Amino acid sequence: MDLGLQGKKAIVVGGARGIGFAVAEVLAREGCDIALSARGEDSVKDAVASLSRYGTKVIGKPVNVRKADEYKEWLDWAIEALDGVDVLIPLSSAGGGIGSEKYWSNAFETDVMGPVRAVEAAIPHMTKQGSGSIVLVATTSALEAMGGPQAYNAMKASLITYGKQLALAHGKDGIRVNVVSPGPVEFEGGNWDMIKGTMEKFYAAQLRQQPMGRLGKPEEIARAIVFLASEAASWCSGSHLVVDGAYTNRTHF
């Protein structure tokens, strides 16, 4: 199956590690030019260096998504440097946390306004060219209890609603919008890697709840995201795809 991604221009916000890096890597392998961001300069440098081996144009610059002006400038820079944008995947996250009100504003700024600002920067360009694909990344923690009542789960949940409504509003412009909700994913330096090391029993309990006896891998989420982002998914819009190895208990009618 041809994904039709050759020569496309993709922006991955939060593309230096974990699922974001895996997304950027699959896109690069499929022939996309890529602009990626991360908080740290070193992380960006490492990711760009690593992805350049696929031979497409890969650029990156550090940015703090929570700083609206700096972030908007970054988005403009990325679109200009790529000379357009066909695929947008904003997935940087502030992560979880309980006990401080500040977690709510952090999650709002990063997990909600991160995608919102990226979408607002990309839509005019996509509308103009009459095509574009956006994938928002939520979480199974929006669907079922995980880690206690916290901003991360609630803010990520809002992307599911936002994604569907974007799809409804921009279908006429040739823009597709989909949402992917990954279950627990493990990679070196990721949260579940740390949980495995610091909370062995909790980790083992999670594994027992996994029908396939393991957690997901970043590339397994990335392939689903990239599929929805690609031309191969031309009739998928407004969809919400749970990618969790059947981890969640609820039935997705």
Next chain:
Amino acid sequence: MWDTARMDVKRVVDVIRVDPSTVTTGTPVEKAPEPELGTAIIPAERYYSEEFMKLEWERVWTKVWLLGGRADDISEPGDYICTDIGKESVLIVRQHDGALRAFPNVCLHRGNRLRPEGLGNATEFRCMYHHWTYGLDGVIERLPDLCTFTQGGPPGMALPSLPCTEWNSFVWFSLNPEVEPFDDYIAPLKQHLEPYHPERMAWKRDVTVEWDCNWKAAVDAFNESYHVQGVHPQLKWYLDDVNIQIDCYERHTRYMIPFATISPRVALPSQIPPAIDEIMRNAGMDPAEYEGRITDIRRDVQLFKRKHGPAQGKDYSALNDDQLTDDFHYLIFPNASLNVHADDVLMFRMRPHATDPNKMLYDVWVFELVPEGEEWPERVKHRRFKHGDRSIGQVLDQDAYNLPTVQLGMKSDNFPGLWIGEQELRIRHFHKVLDDYIYGPGGKSPDDI
């Protein structure tokens, strides 16, 4: 010093440390010259041999200064600590004039113990058997029917006096009447440990656990950080077990372990690990507000505590920045192992069993800084139990877990002794100091255990 890049690490980390040349008062941080201690095996037999245990008793336990207890437990006249060491038991008693005296806890009449182990207050020490009665100063005040002892009372009509002293909130004693001055013995650690002001800290935990291992196996267990990757995997998201500084002094040693940081043995996480989150909260920081990188947290906690400590009633003025986060771990020879921190002290006393080299007593003492203006908490009660009967917390349970099987393995014909690496230099130093006590300085021959 080992090459951290060639160890089993994922990253090479350059730890920010206090510049020794800027430390003119307080705890020295300068690297002490590394002793040349060779690479020989440390014989396993010394961990189970009754003969070696006897030598230790004759040449170490009855010769050195020993940790007796906490000074503020005996602040009033008549307050006493009764503490056992091997086959001996000692009374350390606060006198009417505020001085301390120590005596063997034994009635000179028929040998009965005067008091059970523990704390108490007495106006006199009266033996339960025939009511021989001793004053706080150990002098026999009443010897019923003295006239029936044709030989008179015991020499001097008093319990023998044992050397004792008070230093840095703790009381120390010796079974050796000829012991060297305490100041000479403890050197150079006065300058190291006084800046922590343990007198501002209150009892938080007081536990004694019976362990099925030789006391030295327990000393060894806390004398290196190499075991973190083995028994404490969770601490890799809490401390740097690779970039440590080891300092060996005449008979005592220490190492300094950076806390509030990520071990080079694991990839950097993107979220603040729970244990570091807790360090930040305890300092008064809100981890959710934190804008820096994970690798900057240790330094930022130091700066935050420096700035906000005084307002929190915490006077850190005698401590350097590293001490505001890091673990400075000391072994006071032979058996006091201390993790000292700006806000608490977690210390252990490893005591030999009276008769069995395969058993020991492990005392856990925890003290916490009481911020100025806050009420001094009630003293915690002492608890005693056997290994495995109760938890002593995740980290110490992990430390304790292997010790009984270490003790069993020591006896294998296929285990000649400990194969010690550079990260375990303090173990080698400890055994060298022990050797010098046992066999005389440099007197250990290759055939000696």
